[in-house]
Amino acid sequence: MKLxxxxxxxxxxxxxxxxxxxxxxxxxxWLYTKAKLNPLANPVAIAVALLVALLWLTNTxxxxxxxxxxxxxxxxxxxxxxxxxxxYANLERLRKNLLPLSGALLAGSLVAVVSAVGIGxxxxxxxxxxxxxxxxxxxxxxxxxxxEKLGGLPSLTAVLVVATGIxxxxxxxxxxxxxxxxxxxxxxFAVGVAAHGIGTARAFQVSETMGAFAGLAMGLNGLLTAFxxxxxxxxxx
Amino acid sequence: MLGAITLLLVYQxxxxxxxxxxxLPVPGPVVGMLLLFVTLLVRGRAPEPLRDTxxxxxxxxxxLFVPAGVGVMLHFGRxxxxxxxxxxxxxxxxxxxxxxxALVMRLLQR
Numbered sequence: 001m002k003l004x005x006x007x008x009x010x011x012x013x014x015x016x017x018x019x020x021x022x023x024x025x026x027x028x029x030w031l032y033t034k035a036k037l038n039p040l041a042n043p044v045a046i047a048v049a050l051l052v053a054l055l056w057l058t059n060t061x062x063x064x065x066x067x068x069x070x071x072x073x074x075x076x077x078x079x080x081x082x083x084x085x086x087x088y089a090n091l092e093r094l095r096k097n098l099l100p101l102s103g104a105l106l107a108g109s110l111v112a113v114v115s116a117v118g119i120g121x122x123x124x125x126x127x128x129x130x131x132x133x134x135x136x137x138x139x140x141x142x143x144x145x146x147x148e149k150l151g152g153l154p155s156l157t158a159v160l161v162v163a164t165g166i167x168x169x170x171x172x173x174x175x176x177x178x179x180x181x182x183x184x185x186x187x188x189f190a191v192g193v194a195a196h197g198i199g200t201a202r203a204f205q206v207s208e209t210m211g212a213f214a215g216l217a218m219g220l221n222g223l224l225t226a227f228x229x230x231x232x233x234x235x236x237x
Numbered sequence: 238m239l240g241a242i243t244l245l246l247v248y249q250x251x252x253x254x255x256x257x258x259x260x261l262p263v264p265g266p267v268v269g270m271l272l273l274f275v276t277l278l279v280r281g282r283a284p285e286p287l288r289d290t291x292x293x294x295x296x297x298x299x300x301l302f303v304p305a306g307v308g309v310m311l312h313f314g315r316x317x318x319x320x321x322x323x324x325x326x327x328x329x330x331x332x333x334x335x336x337x338x339a340l341v342m343r344l345l346q347r
Contacts, residue, residue: 047300048306055307078246081266085291088277107337108338116327140302156315158308168335171331189342190335
């Protein structure tokens with residue numbers, strides 16, 4: 001069998017798409033640990049860049065790749081459902097700070113959607129891009145679900161969400177220091193609302209309290225945005 | 238493990254069916270998440286296999302975004318035309334969101 005025959009065989013089977021996804025992610029994660037968990041070396045961003053380069057070099061259409069990668073993609077659904085478990089584990093924190101947390105969540109969630117869409121609109125972004133941009137502060141599986149439901153582009157949303165997470169992890173310290181906010185609970189919650197899982201991972205590197213509040217914020221913001229955002233879209237028309 | 242995965246899928250399925258029946262513009266898995274959260278509230282505790290499986294699944298959460306992220310290659314044209322608007326919106330909105338959340342939370346804590 002010639003090498004090209006092997007390639008022709010493999011390129012039509014889902015095995016290849018699935019395997020390269022896992023291998024690329026491992027490579028990206030290895031680089032991320034080598035970079036001492038610097039948020040700029042985000043493993044999702046690196047894995048995506050590696051795979052896009054690979055597909056481009058081999059002239060493989062995205063649809064062919066996705067036939068294999070869909071097995072990974074499918075797990076987003078059950079993973080979203082599973083977010084209920086850490087949310088429940090943080091219930092005590094929520095109960096003790098019910099008023100400040102719900103107020104901050106509502107403010108943060110609204111500002112995230114309205115400011116992103118408003119600025120994008122002023123600068124001339126298209127409607128599809130704006131709908132894909134709006135849920136950018138929400139954890140990816142929920143954000144993609146929201147974008148899909150409302151006519152955005154889920155894959156564009158995935159990229160914008162990851163970019164937001166990286167930005168949040170990089171910009172949070174400066175922003176919060178400028179505002180002279182020192183309480184780790186407040187700092188963590190703000191990062192979690194703005195920058196979901198990537199911000200939460202960053203917060204856990206600073207302190208346990210900061211991480212726990214960030215994780216709580218991530219779960220609550222996902223839920224709230226999923227219900228609030230369709231209403232906003234209806235108002236906007 | 239298998240029981241917990243079945244449970245997660247059943248909640249997702251119920252969520253999807255409810256969304257289809259009600260016409261709510263909310264993703265099915267989010268409704269499933271809400272239902273599971275309410276179930277845990279009512280039962281008063283999360284069973285250990287469910288906690289373990291959820292943790293396993295969520296510890297690799299970022300891997301799950303990769304296939305969709307690669308889909309960015311379908312949107313290079315759009316990104317080329319709109320990158321400035323999207324980049325400014327992302328940076329400004331992220332800073333504003335962090336600031337608004339932190340300031341409101343501090344205000345209400347007093």
